[in-house]
Amino acid sequence: MRSIWNGTISFGLVSIPVKLFSGSEDRKLDLDMLDKHDNQRIRYKRVNEKTGKEVVWGDIVKGFKKDDSYVILENEDFEKANLKKSKTIDIEEFVNQDDVADVLFKKPYFLEPQKEGSKSYNLLRDALKKTNKLGVGTFVMRQKEHLSLIGHYKDALVLHVIRFTDEIRDPSELKLSKTKVTKKEVDMAISLIENYSEKFNLSKYKDVYNDQLMKIINDKAKGKTTKVEEVNVEPTDAKDLMAQLKASLEARKKKKAS
CATH class of the missing domain: 2.40.290.10 (Ku70; Chain: A; Domain 2)
Structure with missing residues (x-):
């Protein structure tokens, strides 16, 4: 390092x-930006706004705009x-x-x-x-x-x-709901949290997104289509909340017992 x-x-x-x-x-993953017409790489250039000519790194300085002109800052100024x-x-x-x-x-x-x-x-x-x-x-x-x-x-x-x-932005700007929850629902949620509680072990958590994306890249290179699991993203309805909490708790208890 x-x-x-x-x-x-x-x-x-x-x-x-x-x-x-x-x-x-x-x-x-290190992905390149390409022109979709011929898959050639897109390059970014540092261009003088007035002349349109490319500027080399050695000629680039930092400046702060004050009124109608710039105050140029050198490394020692910082x-x-x-x-x-x-x-x-x-x-x-x-x-x-x-x-x-x-x-x-x-x-x-x-x-x-x-x-x-x-x-x-x-x-x-x-x-x-x-x-x-x-x-x-x-x-x-x-x-x-x-x-x-x-x-x-x-x-x-x-x-x-x-x-x-x-x-830190002020979270009061968020549109937060004031919907009430019952004590019974909170107690059930606490019970669920306690059943899911473990001593934190960082090594058990893996970043799998890159591996999955790499598999898609390899499959596409071979002309194959990657099978994707369907994900349920339906929000839990308020009237079903208690039933879902109970079902979650029972499922967790069964998993821990097995």
């Missing part, structure tokens, strides 16, 4: 030099905006893991200690494990400030980039 950010984690007066690595990877946060993740406080809403999480990154930071790295990791706490800090990467939580995953420190408040 190649590190995407080098810097320092600090908490109190302790500084830990670290390297940041992506903790996840995109498993989408670092100057907050030089400390470009190099340091300051843990400002620690919070309980359970206090953080899942909707905030965006992407995990693994942290690796640089040679001189091994002991302090292990110290922070072990302390977080024992307290079930997360460190809250901000830093700058790729010309953007990120809010982050630092915790542990197995034997590594993991940094979760989370969303700022103004990045």
